[in-house]
Amino acid sequence: MISVILLGAGNVASHLYKVFHNSDTITVTQWYNRHIDKISTFKNEVEITDDLSALKRADIYIIAVSDDAIATVSEALPFQDRFVVHTSGTASLYDIDAKHRRGVFYPLQTFTKGAEVDFSNIPLCIEGLKKSDFKLLKRLAEGIGSKDYKVSTEQRKRLHIAAVFANNFTNQMYRIAHEITEANQIEFEILKPLILETAKKIQTMSPYMAQTGPAVRGDKKTAKQHLNLIENPQHKAIYKLLTESINDTHGRKKL
């Protein structure tokens, strides 16, 4: 049994609490939050507290708070030489106070409040300075059915940038498609199956192999027709730049 104390009550903390609570190999010893009312609905299931000095002993202390607060909270913990991890995609492992054994337990996924989360489908990026601590995080990931990946702080920073492309920028592509359909009285619904299929395709095929469309074919005629039809100057600039990017990736001559 791995004993865990959770600190924080945001999206990540709440989802982790639920999945730990349901695990056979993990027990949540305590749940701490600065404002106890945020977690008081769970008081019959788990010991809750808003007092750092009341924290018990546990195998792992998981700080799931905003990036800016990680240093402060870890410093305020009234003990040392225990295993303390954060759950951030961007904060350094070294943001955790040096008096602790330090680690990172970062689930890479967009958490939506209220929505159910299937952890068996969430990659866990783990980092630990000591071999035994690292192994403990591996077991913690296993305990919630997640696949774990060893990712260093430097790698995690790059992974976060990659996630901005794969998630935020992709979503902006959907948004622009939405703007184009709305402006032309076309139902955005029509594009939804295509969007899903595009994401499904790269689950088993590289994005390089999956590419289709005028840019990868080097079809300059269609690209020029499109550019003539696009009125929004920003959309036009994005169309040009991304067509160039696809041309470059696939060794096509530029537009």
Place this chain on the structure above:
Amino acid sequence: MISVILLGAGNVASHLYKVFHNSDTITVTQWYNRHIDKISTFKNEVEITDDLSALKRADIYIIAVSDDAIATVSEALPFQDRFVVHTSGTASLYDIDAKHRRGVFYPLQTFTKGAEVDFSNIPLCIEGLKKSDFKLLKRLAEGIGSKDYKVSTEQRKRLHIAAVFANNFTNQMYRIAHEITEANQIEFEILKPLILETAKKIQTMSPYMAQTGPAVRGDKKTAKQHLNLIENPQHKAIYKLLTESINDTHGRKKL
């Protein structure tokens, strides 16, 4: 029963043949292709031909050939006043010879050769000059379990641009994420669940509401850190432009 004659043997034609063949309300009267060997494996199921002058009577003639060949094939058909449609996302309805009753039957999806296609999940964009012809296309779409949408030639051109954003450009976002992970010895696998979740999210939520990340938060500190870490100048330019685009969409101050 709707009788159909298919012309062409590419991806779209082959998928349409299969789904028509399995439909209770549609019968494929003939299948034409210039090179008969491409469709000869089906000769026990359907009448095949490579001779346009041998074409029989049918309710709908579906030209599923490359965009450039639509005009030529439709002109070469040795009859007039019959209902002839093409399946292209970009060709005009008027590319079909004026001697026919003209229409468009365009399934919006990426067809991968060999892969099974579930037409109940493919939006069909239909266009017909005569009301009765339009209704026939609606029934044809229904016969294969597809949802149909009335889309004019002008709208279809814009829809194709929107699809370039939602499919090709989105896939290039995946590709750049792939390049970033590979360059930093990170497994691209880690991003796959996020990519799928991003596409799933907008099935029930607008892309506007679904947006997350530094750009929509107006988090300039993180954006600047990212720009410092990105080495590829093209990736940097794309990061800047798409961050600006998200800033604009959500009324944030620019980077």
